[in-house]
Amino acid sequence: MTIDRKGFLRLTGLGAAAWAAGKFAAGFPGRRAETPNGEAGRAPRRWALVVDSRKCRQSRDCDLCIRACTRAHNIPEIGDPRHEIRWIRKATFQEAFVSDPRDSANERFRDLPLVVLCNHCDRPPCVRVCPVQATWKRDDGIVMMDEHRCIGCRYCMAACPYGSRSFNFVDPRPFIRELSSGYPTRTRGVVEKCSFCVERLDGGGLPACVEACESKALVFGDLDDPGSAVRAAVSGNFTLRRKAELGTGPEVYYIV
């Protein structure tokens, strides 16, 4: 069989068009094979947390959310502030929102108690710098951490403008007050942080801190869902986000 120049060009063009059409069609989510063990079918969402500090400050000594988190994730209580592991912690308004030491908040606000945690940013700087993709952003907006893969370089800690990540300088096991088999502990040499309790969300539950809060100061939900409580809280109140000017797109909102 012989082929002339025109025929060759025509066939090449047709082939390229067929390949492109295949690629295009494969791009539609409906075409993806559904398997019970696959991840197909999970709708992308935008998980967000609203901290209503008006309710939070009514009981200054309350640490129910922090204790629930500590219990749920086998978080060690090391005591030494240099080695402390914290997923959620208390901070004053001044600490959380005033980043320039020359500024200071109004006296009325300065010492207001808040809780701070990972902001699960829309554009997380920690994810950009991780050299081994041990941390990444899920479709539902959660900035996830795979401690299996973490090499402990701590670039993510340097990149996070919120100090939301902790490094295991020591073996955490001996410092866990109440060891539970419900969640893995970590080892020395990995970074960890709040995960919005993905293990609970994947099972249809709420984050442990939200569930534990008795004064309902923590509202959690899908910000893309117009009927959700977080959406109502964010659209019905004046809210602040920590260091939003950096462009990280934090997903934890504060009502002050």
Next chain:
Amino acid sequence: MPPDRIGIIAGLVLFAGLITVPFWYGLVSGVPREAPPLVLPAPGKPCVAPVDYMKRSHMKLLDEWRTLSVRGGTRRYFSADGREFAISLSGTCLQQCHTDKAGFCDRCHETNGVAAPRCFDCHVDPGLIRNSAAQGARTGGSHDD
């Protein structure tokens, strides 16, 4: 036959003998080659996958579970014969069937000299908690909080 060739062949034979020492030493010294006595789960509880597969490839299954749950956000697993399991080393494998980690995981790994990947540095053996709870009850210690 030139003398060089004899030397080279003798050297090769000696070399081959030396580097295979572990194999024939194992055969000669009479170290038992049977499986160690394992503490097996109660009969009638079929494993996630056929036993033969689990013996050879449990690490592949666990690796797949890790990818599915951590990377994929899927915490349910459907076995080949359609049964559903929660993807959890502590909660499914150890909690429901292999309740004696020392008598199952550790014993086989130790006998075969296979250093375990350090699963249990992080994943908590529920037996550890049962034991400490039992100890606490014996010594009269209480777990409030």
